[in-house]
Amino acid sequence: xxxxxxxQTFELLSGSGxxxxxxxxxxxxxxxxxxxxxxxxxxxxxxxxxVALDGRDYLIAKGTTEPPxxxxxxxxxDEKIYYSQDGVNWxxxxxxxxxxxxxxxxxxxxxEGNPGYIYIVEEPAPEPEPSDEPExxxxxxxxxxxxxxxxxxxxxxxxxxEPLRFEITESARIRFMVEVISFSTNVIPKGFYSITSKNxxxxxxxxxxxxxxxxxxxxxxxxxxxxxxxDVQGSWTIQYDTFRGLATLRSLMFPGYVFVFKSDxxxxxxxxxxxxxxxxxxxxxxx
Amino acid sequence: MSVxxxxxxxxxxxxxxxxxxxxxxDHLAAVVGKLLEDRPNGPVDLRxxxxxxKKTEYVPEDTHVVPPVRQNPLKTAxxxxxxxxxxxxxxxxxxxxxxxxxxxxxxxxxxxNILAHAAMFSAVGIGFGTTEWYHTMLSMKRLGEDPVxxxxxxxxxxxxxxxxxxYYVFECIPKTFPDPVADPTDPTVMPQEAxxxxxxxxxxxxxxxxGGPVVLLPDVHPTHIxxxxxLKRLLTGDLKAEVSKLPRFDGCEENYLRAQIxxxxxxxxxxxxxxxxxxxxxxxxxxxxxxxxxxxxxDPASLAEKENWAHMVQHIKVQGRCVxxxxxxxxxxEEDAxxxxxxEExxxxxxxxxxxxxxxxxxxxxxxxxxxxxxxNGPGYAAWTLVQSSxxxxxxxxxPAGQVVCMRSNLWPGAITCVSGTSFGNIYVGFGVxxxxxxxxxxxxxxxxYQPPVPEDIDEEDPAAKELLVEAQExxxxxxxxxxxxxxxxxxxx
Numbered sequence: 001x002x003x004x005x006x007x008q009t010f011e012l013l014s015g016s017g018x019x020x021x022x023x024x025x026x027x028x029x030x031x032x033x034x035x036x037x038x039x040x041x042x043x044x045x046x047x048x049x050x051v052a053l054d055g056r057d058y059l060i061a062k063g064t065t066e067p068p069x070x071x072x073x074x075x076x077x078d079e080k081i082y083y084s085q086d087g088v089n090w091x092x093x094x095x096x097x098x099x100x101x102x103x104x105x106x107x108x109x110x111x112e113g114n115p116g117y118i119y120i121v122e123e124p125a126p127e128p129e130p131s132d133e134p135e136x137x138x139x140x141x142x143x144x145x146x147x148x149x150x151x152x153x154x155x156x157x158x159x160x161x162e163p164l165r166f167e168i169t170e171s172a173r174i175r176f177m178v179e180v181i182s183f184s185t186n187v188i189p190k191g192f193y194s195i196t197s198k199n200x201x202x203x204x205x206x207x208x209x210x211x212x213x214x215x216x217x218x219x220x221x222x223x224x225x226x227x228x229x230x231d232v233q234g235s236w237t238i239q240y241d242t243f244r245g246l247a248t249l250r251s252l253m254f255p256g257y258v259f260v261f262k263s264d265x266x267x268x269x270x271x272x273x274x275x276x277x278x279x280x281x282x283x284x285x286x287x
Numbered sequence: 288m289s290v291x292x293x294x295x296x297x298x299x300x301x302x303x304x305x306x307x308x309x310x311x312x313d314h315l316a317a318v319v320g321k322l323l324e325d326r327p328n329g330p331v332d333l334r335x336x337x338x339x340x341k342k343t344e345y346v347p348e349d350t351h352v353v354p355p356v357r358q359n360p361l362k363t364a365x366x367x368x369x370x371x372x373x374x375x376x377x378x379x380x381x382x383x384x385x386x387x388x389x390x391x392x393x394x395x396x397x398x399x400n401i402l403a404h405a406a407m408f409s410a411v412g413i414g415f416g417t418t419e420w421y422h423t424m425l426s427m428k429r430l431g432e433d434p435v436x437x438x439x440x441x442x443x444x445x446x447x448x449x450x451x452x453x454y455y456v457f458e459c460i461p462k463t464f465p466d467p468v469a470d471p472t473d474p475t476v477m478p479q480e481a482x483x484x485x486x487x488x489x490x491x492x493x494x495x496x497x498g499g500p501v502v503l504l505p506d507v508h509p510t511h512i513x514x515x516x517x518l519k520r521l522l523t524g525d526l527k528a529e530v531s532k533l534p535r536f537d538g539c540e541e542n543y544l545r546a547q548i549x550x551x552x553x554x555x556x557x558x559x560x561x562x563x564x565x566x567x568x569x570x571x572x573x574x575x576x577x578x579x580x581x582x583x584x585x586d587p588a589s590l591a592e593k594e595n596w597a598h599m600v601q602h603i604k605v606q607g608r609c610v611x612x613x614x615x616x617x618x619x620x621e622e623d624a625x626x627x628x629x630x631e632e633x634x635x636x637x638x639x640x641x642x643x644x645x646x647x648x649x650x651x652x653x654x655x656x657x658x659x660x661x662x663x664n665g666p667g668y669a670a671w672t673l674v675q676s677s678x679x680x681x682x683x684x685x686x687p688a689g690q691v692v693c694m695r696s697n698l699w700p701g702a703i704t705c706v707s708g709t710s711f712g713n714i715y716v717g718f719g720v721x722x723x724x725x726x727x728x729x730x731x732x733x734x735x736x737y738q739p740p741v742p743e744d745i746d747e748e749d750p751a752a753k754e755l756l757v758e759a760q761e762x763x764x765x766x767x768x769x770x771x772x773x774x775x776x777x778x779x780x781x
Contacts, residue, residue: 015415017716022410237449285520
């Protein structure tokens, strides 16, 4: 489970440069538990911070009403995602459907800082259905440009249909980013959670530590996921401080995600602090 | 029952049950033993006894409970290094006299007020925990007091994340710069800038662990900067590691790290405009900074304007140097020699950041942006973002002279400059990569095949000359006609 207090999280994750400003740290310590009570959530934790262009960064928190349960071998999680730009008010991020997620995945660049900002995604229009009349003979595009005088038949061809424009709000894009990053990260020490008799995922009472905390095989994605060693090789860096018993994992696919695990108290936490974009050049950057 | 059927019955009872791990025979024996031991009142309740036997049986198997890994007492080296930072080193004992040697007095140096700057950075949410800042400060103290290195001033440049260890970088100016590297034998090769000049204005010391050994990075060569611009690589944590073969990088990780430091410093080291008097020495590359006497603490509202921030480091030109270098003109200019290049004009030092080139925005057109496409810069992201320590309106009482205002770089994510009252600080915390897509270089042009040299004055009509031509083109001799091949063919087959 996340560390008992936020300040402990920051103290251990600060080696990776992640901090909230003093003001935000002070207010989030109170506003998060308050939101948890108001929204009737079982758990609410700080997930991270998405950087915005105008300086009003988005703090993201995740919450669940009931513990995740295992159904037919898969994990069912009902997560609510909240965002806040000042640390005081936490607002809902509405879930998005697959189509919108697909379009949001084509967007690149910084977040603007305004949740209502609208991005335009253009998609080529679907091809027109074939009509009953015989179509004019298709001419390659080059010939059309070189011989504009052309035949009378070319003039009869309809202009290419305009691409379809879809609007994606920034809050939808944020939701998409949080889901994508969580899917690829969400690191947990192996054996930390176990399935109870009610098919719920609960902290394993018998967990007594990792045998090899300095190896990627000891960490898995989510409750039932695959170990990190099965991810793209080299996409995780792991540093283990044997004296303090502190393992630090950093993701190179989503730079800014940091996970720490403390061997002596068997506690862990993770935070994301970045632009929210995947590192598309990762394969060029690795040795 | 006959003996055979008894034996058969016993062997059946002794079949191992794969789930429970025991046999029916053993279980029956255990139940009978328990009954005789406990002598319960209703011994016919076999089921209960049987259950009790099963539950209380302990079979030591491989459990999932693993003893936690305790601190390996041998690996305390890193912790000891940290503790050493707090101690003053004892003078070594001279072997011959048996008395401690004379202590060389520690060096006198100037250092940035790192803990005050740490408070400033943490007010906007960048930096490390208090423990790490304190150890950084102690590392700088030890670096400054070192009488051998003789440093004049030290500044904490920042922290680079690498795959196996992180780099802590200290920017230093020594009291005396070393002599410049001897002139290369070939004057047409671009030399690196002399120590103390241009991109080599400062020296950089690096350590991978606070308290660990500190290494001086070599001076940067213009080739390193030009090649680093074409690369996008992560640091590994080993200074001698190879960086890249394609695109080519002539050097190892210490050269690459030094080149990135030079680029980040030139692109993101800022100061409030007016903090320094207009610096002199720009043409030679030796900048002398003088703090302006009448500099007043800028109003936080005015710091929101980008005109009030200025670059402190000279711009690095495309050729990789801050000061333009052109090869010396040959005494007898050749007819086909290209004209000498015009020196590239760079923005002067102390140019304000509102003139920084915006970053390209690859998203689809924003609504209404079609009219803006004709402008010079086009839609793009500002290169700098303003961050303030407090979202509250009005002055925040008690904080150092009001709000801490910070400019965060979007081009080099992780580079920030903070201003609070009359003091300011720069720091870089990041992976050392620019916010730009990597363009793999196109493959080099295909080389043409080997053309043997053809003698120039050859008369093609002359049959002897024709033979020469044929030989020169290395054609194989024509194969003999099939009829004559007879014996030769058989010999060849052997």
